[in-house]
Amino acid sequence: MRLSGIIRDHLDSLLHPSARRDLMTRARHRAFIGPRLLGGLAALASLPLYLAVRGAPQEVEVMVFAWLIAPILVSYYLSRTGQYERAHILSSTALAAVVMAVCLNTGGISSFAAIWLVAVPLDAALSASRRAVAIAVALALGCALGLVMIDAFGALPMSQIPASYSSLFEALGIATATIYASALAFSAESLGRMSRKLLMVEEERYRLLAHNISDVISRHSRNGAIRFISPAAEALLGTPAALLLEHGLFDRVHVADRPAYLTALSEAARSGDERSVEFRVRRDVARDSDHARTPSADFVWIEMRCRPIDATSRSLAGPDVDVVAVMRDVTERKLQEQALEMAHMEAERAGASKSRFLATMSHELRTPLNAIIGFSEMIVREKEMMIDAARRQEYAQLINDSGLHLLSVVNGILDMSKMESGNFEIVPELFAPRESLIGCCNLMVLKARENGIEIATRAPADLPQITGDPRAFKQMILNLLSNAIKFSERGGTVTVSAGVEGSRLLVRVVDSGVGIGAEDLKRIGDPFFQAGKTYQRRHEGTGLGLSIVKSLVAMHGGEMTVQSQIDVGTTVTVALPMVFTPPAEKPSNIATLAPQRAEPQDYQVKKRA
Incomplete structure (x- = not known):
């Protein structure tokens, strides 16, 4: 190990713990203690030799040796307390006192030691403390003024230096003062070089952090203008960081989010507290188009946390305080929050659908069951109640009608359940849709007449055959006709028409009923959904009719509007395709209509021989 390293390690061991945390502070303490210890120890080591050669020292010589030893005490004080400024003040005081004492005994202001008063403020300049320098200047000027005044009043004691040695002592004073000043200059240069080195190290450290950290660090004025932004902004926003300076970033903030962005910066500068805000920023994205990269843009969500610079308390924060901000991309989190919110809404809708289903089913099942139980009990007690054959026949018919109604409700629920689970069977075959259409209208004529509704059928005689499931086709038409008749007032008309448009068969069912509100229209086809409070109360039903139709149409690769x-x-x-292609031969992208299902299921398809 080099000698300088050994000396540095020993000096570091003498430093106060408070000076070891900062490199610059450690260098200043080391520069203060090292020369003073070495000088004091050298003076003590040379004292015996000087006494052996010189003999008994004079009063002036004792003062000089005392000053040479005083730095050891000051260094000890700094080592124990860590008070760097006070140590410099004590050192300046000791130097000024010794110079004053020597000058008083060697000729006053004209003494060889008077030049050492210049070294007092120079020594304090190394403290980097304005107060220490001011005190040292006051001491030097005070000593010089005191010597002048004492000399003017003739109060100086007789000089202890023989006249023959006056020139020698003057030369010695100038030489030693010059050497001391040179040492101070070298110390100042060394501290300056150390300061620049440490500054470069810190700058490089923060530069590495700014270039490699994924978060964007920026410095803003209170009005949002950017004074500095880290290079990470280029990767985040796809544009050079230089273009984001001043109001470049503000111009990219979404118009709706600009007030929140400026308010956060202004509040942080005004209150002195940390502020957090989320806003959208336009990001440039290069995309391939015709073998060339063309710029495009989209928006990303940014979370910005900002706080004032050098504002350690509210009293320090003012209108001119700059704000430092850390920004990061939170687009993924925002998308997850939106997905969670949508899932929550879907869950609420599913819960509402379940409640509606239970309320509807409790009525739809209870009504026919009450009729079945009531009329069957009356038939059981026919002798007691003296029921004749005609009345018994009427009750039996009512029981049969109620059972059929109950069966249709249960079949509707089962069909909807099969469709949602992907187990509903589609059996494609070639059939004539006109005959099926007319047959369904004939089946519903009786019900329509009971309600005072007229059914009109408009199907051309040359309507071509299609490939599909005829049973499912009839179920679609019957459900549409049943709904149209149920929601039409007495005296209304239901019109069923069919035709070919391109490669699709179009079937329209038009009624003159109560209609559907715009707010409910978008939910038509959801399972167990019944539209509109005003007309929901007047017409019973499970809300499955259009849901079943919509699912059957989707299973055939068609569309319902x-x-x-x-x-x-x-x-x-x-709208149904003229030729149905099973999913096994042609992949289908039609999703199930149940809101709680995330992915479509493949429906089972059977082909007849």
């Missing part, structure tokens, strides 16, 4: 207006009527249009 609904147009309606309150008190005017509703038009339901079903």
Whole structure:
């Protein structure tokens, strides 16, 4: 190990613990203690030799040796307390006192030692403390003024230096003062070099952090203008950091989020507290287009935490305080929050659908069951109640009608359950849709007449055959007709029409009923959903009719659209492909209509021989 390293290690062991945490502070303490210890120890080591050669020392010589030893005490004080400024003040005081004492005994202001008063403020300059320098200047000027005044009043004692040695002592005073001043200059240069080195090290450290950290660090004025932004902004926003300075970033903030962005910066500068805000920023994205990269843009969510610079308390924060901010991309989190919110809404809708389903089913099942139980009990007690054959026949018919109604409700629930689980069987075959359409209308004529509704059928005689499931087709038409008749007032009309448009068969069912509100129209087809409070109360049902139709249409690769207006009527249009292709041969992208299902299931398809 080099000698300088050994000396540095020993000096570091003498430093106060408070000076070891900062490199610059350690260097200043080391520069203060080292020369003073070495000088004091050298003076003590040379004292015996000087006494052997010189003999008994004079009063002036004792003062000089005392000053040479005083730095050891001052260094000890700094080592024990860590008070760097006070140590410099004590050192300046000791130096000024010794110079004053020597000058008083060697000729006053004209003494060889008077030049040492210049070294007092120079020595204090190394403290980097304005107060220590001011005190040292006051001491030097005070000593010089005191010597002048004492000399003017003739109060100086007789000089202890023989006249023959006066020139020698003057030369010695100038030489030693010059050497001391040179040492101070070298110390100042060394501290300056150390300061620049440490500054470069710190700058390099923070530069590495700014270049490699994924978060963006920026410095803003209170009005949002950027004074500095780290290079990470280029990777985040896809644009050079230089273009984001001043109001470059503000111009990219989404218009709706600009007030929140500026408010956070202003509040941080005004209050002195940390502020957090989330906003959207336009990001440039290069995309390939025709073998060339063209710029595009989208928005990312940014979370910004900002706080004032050098504002350690509210009293320090003012209108001119700059704000430092840390920004990070939180787009993924925002997307997850939106997905969670949508899932929550879906869960709420599913819960509402379940409640509606239970309320509807409790009525739909209880009504026919009450009829079945009531009329069957009456038949059991026919002798007691003296029921004749005609009345018994009527009760039996009512029981049969109620059972059929109950069966249709249960079948609807089962069909909907099969469709949602992907177990509903589609059996494609070639059939004539006109015959199925007319057959369904004939089946519903009786019900329509009971309600005072007229059914009109418009199907051309040359309507071509299609490939599909005829049973499912009839179920679609029957459900549409049943809904149209149920929600039409007495005296209304239900029109069923069919035609070919391109490669699709179009079937329209138009009624003049109560209609559907715009707010409910978008939810038509959801399982167990019944639209509109005003007309929901007047018409019973499970809310499964259009849901089953919509699912069957989707299973055939078709499309169902609904147009309606309150008190005017509703038009339901079903578009089916002329040739149905099973999912096993042609992948289908039609998702199940149940809101709680995330992925579509493949429906089972059977082909007839």
